[in-house]
Amino acid sequence: xxxxxxxxxxxxxxxxxxxxxxxxxxxxxxxxxxxxxxxxxxxxxxxxxxxxxxxxxxxxxxxxxxxxxxxxxxxxxxxxxxxxxxxxxxxxxxxxxxxxxxxxxxxxxxxxxxxxxxxxxxxxxxxxxxx
Amino acid sequence: xxxxxxxxxxxxxxxxxxxxxxxxxxxxxxxxxxxxxxxxxxxxxxxxxxxxxxxxxxxxxxxxxxxxxxxxxxxxxxxxxxxxxxxxxxxxxxxxxxxxxxxxxxxxxxxxxxxxxxxxxxxxxxxxxxxxxxxxxxxxxxxxxxxxxxxxxxxxxxxxxxxxxxxxxxxxxxxxxxxxxxxxxxxxxxxxxxxxxxxxxxxxxxxxxxxxxxxxxxxxxxxxxxxxxxxxxxxxxxxxxxxxxxxxxxxxxxxxxxxxxxxxxxxxxxxxxxxxxxxxxxxxxxxxxxxxxxxxxxxxxxxxxxxxxxxxxxxxxxxxxxxxxxxxxxxxxxxxxxxxxxxxxxxxxxxxxxxxxxxxxxxxxxxxxxxxxxxxxxxxxxxxxxxxxxxxxxxxxxxxxxxxxxxx
Numbered sequence: 388x389x390x391x392x393x394x395x396x397x398x399x400x401x402x403x404x405x406x407x408x409x410x411x412x413x414x415x416x417x418x419x420x421x422x423x424x425x426x427x428x429x430x431x432x433x434x435x436x437x438x439x440x441x442x443x444x445x446x447x448x449x450x451x452x453x454x455x456x457x458x459x460x461x462x463x464x465x466x467x468x469x470x471x472x473x474x475x476x477x478x479x480x481x482x483x484x485x486x487x488x489x490x491x492x493x494x495x496x497x498x499x500x501x502x503x504x505x506x507x508x509x510x511x512x513x514x515x516x517x518x
Numbered sequence: 519x520x521x522x523x524x525x526x527x528x529x530x531x532x533x534x535x536x537x538x539x540x541x542x543x544x545x546x547x548x549x550x551x552x553x554x555x556x557x558x559x560x561x562x563x564x565x566x567x568x569x570x571x572x573x574x575x576x577x578x579x580x581x582x583x584x585x586x587x588x589x590x591x592x593x594x595x596x597x598x599x600x601x602x603x604x605x606x607x608x609x610x611x612x613x614x615x616x617x618x619x620x621x622x623x624x625x626x627x628x629x630x631x632x633x634x635x636x637x638x639x640x641x642x643x644x645x646x647x648x649x650x651x652x653x654x655x656x657x658x659x660x661x662x663x664x665x666x667x668x669x670x671x672x673x674x675x676x677x678x679x680x681x682x683x684x685x686x687x688x689x690x691x692x693x694x695x696x697x698x699x700x701x702x703x704x705x706x707x708x709x710x711x712x713x714x715x716x717x718x719x720x721x722x723x724x725x726x727x728x729x730x731x732x733x734x735x736x737x738x739x740x741x742x743x744x745x746x747x748x749x750x751x752x753x754x755x756x757x758x759x760x761x762x763x764x765x766x767x768x769x770x771x772x773x774x775x776x777x778x779x780x781x782x783x784x785x786x787x788x789x790x791x792x793x794x795x796x797x798x799x800x801x802x803x804x805x806x807x808x809x810x811x812x813x814x815x816x817x818x819x820x821x822x823x824x825x826x827x828x829x830x831x832x833x834x835x836x837x838x839x840x841x842x843x844x845x846x847x848x849x850x851x852x853x854x855x856x857x858x859x860x861x862x863x864x865x866x867x868x869x870x871x872x873x874x875x876x877x878x879x880x881x882x883x884x885x886x887x888x889x890x891x892x893x894x895x896x897x898x899x900x901x902x903x904x905x906x907x908x909x910x911x912x913x914x915x916x917x918x919x920x921x922x923x924x925x926x
Binding site: 391392397401424425426447448449450451453491494 | 861862863864865866869870881882886889895896924925926
């Protein structure tokens with residue numbers, strides 16, 4: 388438990404740095420986890436050469452889902468969209484610094500799923516995006 | 519008189535186990551599924567060791583034994599809910615399938631576009647989605663008895679809805695989130711006076727209270743074995759004989775027929791008309807054993823014990839700052855305590871409690887519209903059964919204080 392609820396996770400959950408909604412934005416996507424009702428929206432502003440200028444997340448859910456969204460958004464600002472497309476499950480687990488069972492993994496990966504569906508311009512977010 | 523919970527606990531092998539290597543299990547998730555007493559596990563084990571065969575039409579010893587066990591369980595279940603006859607007990611997979619049976623068979627032959635079906639805002643998805651599907655297919659109309667802030671059904675609105683001449687009123691006897699025990703007998707009487715047929719989702723009531731289908735005067739009543747000490751994979755639809763007799767079959771196949779020709783068939787009589795294919799035989803045997811077990815303990819004792827535990831749990835939970843309980847007072851509810859904890863998501867609550875071996879459930883508990891009504895995405899839910907103890911409630915409360923500390 389001490390592992391799962393590391394201070395960094397509780398801190399990002401309680402005091403997220405990147406919670407919000409960018410208006411105007413170039414990319415926006417949202418989705419929820421039907422199992423627990425976690426909800427994440429991500430908005431991005433991008434530059435003409437395809438770099439993330441700024442990003443925010445909004446939504447509600449458990450500490451794992453909200454902390455991973457905050458960490459993820461923090462990590463992509465200033466990055467090329469091509470690099471964002473390459474992010475995967477392992478990157479999120481490294482950011483969180485924990486290992487997760489299958490149920491909580493869905494919580495942790497929701498924000499990445501939303502982000503990648505937005506960046507790829509997909510109609511729907513699928514689990515394959517974060518495998 | 520009440521039951522001796524320490525003796526009861528000895529009947530449930532799983533309650534002796536530990537989780538996370540060394541923490542004793544504190545099982546507070548019986549509303550999702552109950553644990554199983556040794557008597558049930560052994561009945562199924564003995565069936566497979568001694569009597570396993572396919573039922574009906576077999577003439578050999580094993581087939582006769584299997585058939586007798588399968589049908590004896592039906593008799594026990596009929597007696598348990600005081601059905602007039604065992605042929606009114608239709609085996610299904612679970613409560614959900616029982617409701618779907620009514621939606622497919624009775625509703626598709628009795629409801630037309632524009633016909634009104636009354637449901638409630640506290641329904642489990644299993645008593646919502648079959649009707650949504652029928653609404654899309656048939657154009658039936660749905661309306662809902664609202665839930666008040668204190669977690670009760672608004673019977674004044676129900677009265678008003680009944681004046682619109684509904685064909686069916688389908689409602690839960692006991693909410694799986696709020697714990698509310700609805701006044702089923704009164705609601706059925708009102709529905710009948712308005713000319714409507716009634717369907718009771720009794721998934722949470724039959725395991726916890728003495729339910730008498732004839733006193734209730736229910737037209738249909740559905741429940742599952744696994745929430746009442748029995749195995750998964752088997753449930754029951756009870757129906758009034760005249761309704762069941764006039765309904766077309768649900769699934770087609772073996773066992774549900776009297777005669778089959780190349781281009782036609784004639785359906786079997788009750789209850790077999792609704793039981794196509796090889797059923798869950800061992801599970802029926804286990805279901806019968808579960809009914810025997812609960813009968814030997816006494817449903818009044820089960821209900822009294824749960825009431826005592828729930829009363830205590832609500833009192834202890836109420837004293838925790840930032841904890842909000844949902845549902846009515848203890849005297850109007852069954853053994854369920856759904857709550858939110860300020861600043862902590864229910865999943866985090868459940869995960870942290872699990873580290874202390876405490877099993878509760880977090881989420882919308884298949885009642886998303888009810889959570890929307892209260893403006894929350896999810897709740898944590900602790901639930902109790904005949905084997906629950908006050909010590910377990912204390913461990914739960916201590917665990918919640920730990921969660922609060924961690925989230926500061």
